[in-house]
Amino acid sequence: MEYVLTILALIVLWTILSASFNLVIGFAGLLIVAQPLFYGIGAYATAAAAMFLGVPVPLAPLLGILAALLASIVLSVPCVRVSGDYLLIASIGFLLAGLQVIRNTESIGGAGGLAHIPALFEGPNRTLWFLLVSGAFAAATLWLVRWLVSGDFGRAVVAMRDDEEALAGLGRDVLRIKVFLVAVSAGCAGLAGGLYALHFQFVSPDQFELLHAAMMLACVIVGGIGSTLGPPVGAAIVIALPQLITMLEMPPAVMAAIQGMLFTGLVIAFLFLRPQGLFGSAAAVGGSRVEAK
Amino acid sequence: MMDVTVFLQIAWSSIAGSSFYVLVAVAFALYLKVTTYWNFAQAAQIGIAFYLLYALVRVLAWPAWAALGATFVVVAGFGLALEAWGMRVLRRRNSPHLTYFIFTFMVAQFAGFLLMLLGGTEPRSLVASLFMPGFLVAGVSVTAWDVEAIIVTLVLLGGIALLLSGTAAGERILAVSDNRQLAEFYGISAERTYMLASIVCAVPIVAGVWLFGTRTTFLPTTGLDLLLIATVATILGGVGSVIGAGVAALALGLMRGFSVFVVPSIWENALVYFALVLAVVFLPRGFGGLWTSLLARRRAARMSQAAATARASEAA
Numbered sequence: 001m002e003y004v005l006t007i008l009a010l011i012v013l014w015t016i017l018s019a020s021f022n023l024v025i026g027f028a029g030l031l032i033v034a035q036p037l038f039y040g041i042g043a044y045a046t047a048a049a050a051m052f053l054g055v056p057v058p059l060a061p062l063l064g065i066l067a068a069l070l071a072s073i074v075l076s077v078p079c080v081r082v083s084g085d086y087l088l089i090a091s092i093g094f095l096l097a098g099l100q101v102i103r104n105t106e107s108i109g110g111a112g113g114l115a116h117i118p119a120l121f122e123g124p125n126r127t128l129w130f131l132l133v134s135g136a137f138a139a140a141t142l143w144l145v146r147w148l149v150s151g152d153f154g155r156a157v158v159a160m161r162d163d164e165e166a167l168a169g170l171g172r173d174v175l176r177i178k179v180f181l182v183a184v185s186a187g188c189a190g191l192a193g194g195l196y197a198l199h200f201q202f203v204s205p206d207q208f209e210l211l212h213a214a215m216m217l218a219c220v221i222v223g224g225i226g227s228t229l230g231p232p233v234g235a236a237i238v239i240a241l242p243q244l245i246t247m248l249e250m251p252p253a254v255m256a257a258i259q260g261m262l263f264t265g266l267v268i269a270f271l272f273l274r275p276q277g278l279f280g281s282a283a284a285v286g287g288s289r290v291e292a293k
Numbered sequence: 294m295m296d297v298t299v300f301l302q303i304a305w306s307s308i309a310g311s312s313f314y315v316l317v318a319v320a321f322a323l324y325l326k327v328t329t330y331w332n333f334a335q336a337a338q339i340g341i342a343f344y345l346l347y348a349l350v351r352v353l354a355w356p357a358w359a360a361l362g363a364t365f366v367v368v369a370g371f372g373l374a375l376e377a378w379g380m381r382v383l384r385r386r387n388s389p390h391l392t393y394f395i396f397t398f399m400v401a402q403f404a405g406f407l408l409m410l411l412g413g414t415e416p417r418s419l420v421a422s423l424f425m426p427g428f429l430v431a432g433v434s435v436t437a438w439d440v441e442a443i444i445v446t447l448v449l450l451g452g453i454a455l456l457l458s459g460t461a462a463g464e465r466i467l468a469v470s471d472n473r474q475l476a477e478f479y480g481i482s483a484e485r486t487y488m489l490a491s492i493v494c495a496v497p498i499v500a501g502v503w504l505f506g507t508r509t510t511f512l513p514t515t516g517l518d519l520l521l522i523a524t525v526a527t528i529l530g531g532v533g534s535v536i537g538a539g540v541a542a543l544a545l546g547l548m549r550g551f552s553v554f555v556v557p558s559i560w561e562n563a564l565v566y567f568a569l570v571l572a573v574v575f576l577p578r579g580f581g582g583l584w585t586s587l588l589a590r591r592r593a594a595r596m597s598q599a600a601a602t603a604r605a606s607e608a609a
Binding site: 025029031078079081082084085086087088089090092093094096097100101104210211214217218221253254256257258260261264265267268271272275 | 331382383386388390391392394395396398399400402403405406407409410413414517521524525528559560562563566567568569570573574577
């Protein structure tokens with residue numbers, strides 16, 4: 001039972017991550033793949049706040065959100081001036097450089113990571129309580145994304161994705177919209193990181209590698225890019241499906257490789273057989289929008 | 294104060310050690326120049342090349358020339374398959390650049406996991422011992438590998454330059470990279486040219502992997518690491534400039550070599566990634582683009598000065 005609850009908790013955390021990632025990459029059309037770094041910064045800042053600064057554990061994720069938000073501003077203010085592939089490359093560089101900084105900073109555990117982080121919940125039902133709390137945050141994230149992409153602001157976001165110059169011509173501050181969306185997305189990732197740190201009580205730089213950007217992309221692509229319902233379904237498939245392999249009782253290295261092949265293969269298959277994913281619309285993956293950049 | 298011999302030693306070792314970065318950067322930049330897509334699936338080609346060379350040379354004890362030939366055929370074939378069943382399909386669908394990134398990135402990751410499954414996670418090299426005896430030239434230690442690496446890199450770069458500038462195939466590649474529609478109007482098949490570019494790119498990839506594998510150890514994730522340095526070099530060299538990417542890769546190698554005097558060696562990789570972000574933000578057209586715009590500005594200033602002189606003489 002504990003195992004199933006832990007998998008569900010991971011699905012919920014990855015729902016927050018993929019929904020916030022989808023806000024930037026799917027709805028806004030910004031090719032930023034630094035989400036694992038914001039997730040990691042949230043996790044490390046939360047852990048450090050709880051362990052070294054004496055911040056009460058339930059409040060520690062607030063520092064995680066703040067740290068991830070600030071990191072997103074450092075990335076987005078200079079970088080969103082460039083678009084398309086250049087933004088993508090800059091965000092990869094930012095992610096890798098950030099991870100190197102974490103890896104080389106001994107005060108936060110260096111490459112070995114931080115262990116013995118205080119837990120959010122104690123006792124026999126801690127995973128169930130964690131699942132309920134993080135589930136509420138996941139629902140709030142989905143609602144936030146839906147709210148942001150609907151109404152007047154949502155129309156501006158979609159217009160920015162489809163024709164940035166036209167929106168700027170109408171007097172909207174495109175740069176501010178981009179920075180705001182990246183900050184919201186990073187804040188959500190920081191929250192997910194904080195929750196992760198406080199439940200699993202161990203964080204290391206290896207948990208926030210470029211590979212995790214591939215996993216988040218997998219959630220978004222499988223669920224449906226640019227759809228609100230897609231990310232939770234994508235997260236459920238991408239997290240739960242590889243768990244089936246664990247039943248085969250293979251050596252960990254072999255299992256990790258097969259699990260990796262499974263989710264990357266799934267994305268490649270979806271790209272060619274159902275590019276709109278399970279819940280996305282065909283228009284969301286059409287050639288006109290990002291190509292226009 | 295740095296000792297001259299130490300300076301020369303670091304410079305020489307960095308230049309020789311940059312050879313595989315230069316070759317991979319040239320392959321990456323060439324594909325980008327022709328197709329306009331960042332092909333991260335070249336990381337898969339790098340991984341396949343290494344493990345195939347390892348199997349042929351270390352396990353089956355094939356001679357190096359035969360192993361290199363067979364590896365080239367497989368790597369070029371993989372590139373062609375990727376073009377035919379991947380990139381071409383995406384082009385026909387008029388897919389956004391994001392889709393190409395996801396596809397090539399996922400292919401690279403998939404290949405990394407597959408190689409991890411087949412080859413394990415322990416580091417491997419193409420030679421039994423990585424110890425390289427050297428000889429001294431003016432106090433600088435030079436190894437046979439250094440000489441081989443520099444000669445192979447120069448010969449291949451010369452060959453690629455000759456192919457691009459002196460052959461009909463090279464003309465087709467340049468025509469498509471300049472203006473695909475116009476090239477097709479003149480009867481050049483863009484799709485065939487992309488295939489040709491994939492085959493050409495396989496040459497520096499296989500050579501680069503050979504040099505890398507005979508100098509240091511390789512992991513299933515090394516392909517992507519090499520390609521990220523190629524990405525930095527491509528941007529610094531100026532997108533569209535194959536030679537610029539090669540020169541930038543060499544400069545990055547020198548920067549990494551000399552960085553030990555400024556920062557601890559653990560920050561070497563971070564420096565490269567910071568350089569990537571800074572290059573994209575402040576120098577998106579690279580040093581090549583900066584040089585071109587400086588030349589254009591100087592030409593414009595000269596023309597306006599000439600026009601002003603002409604107006605003045607007319608008035609007189």
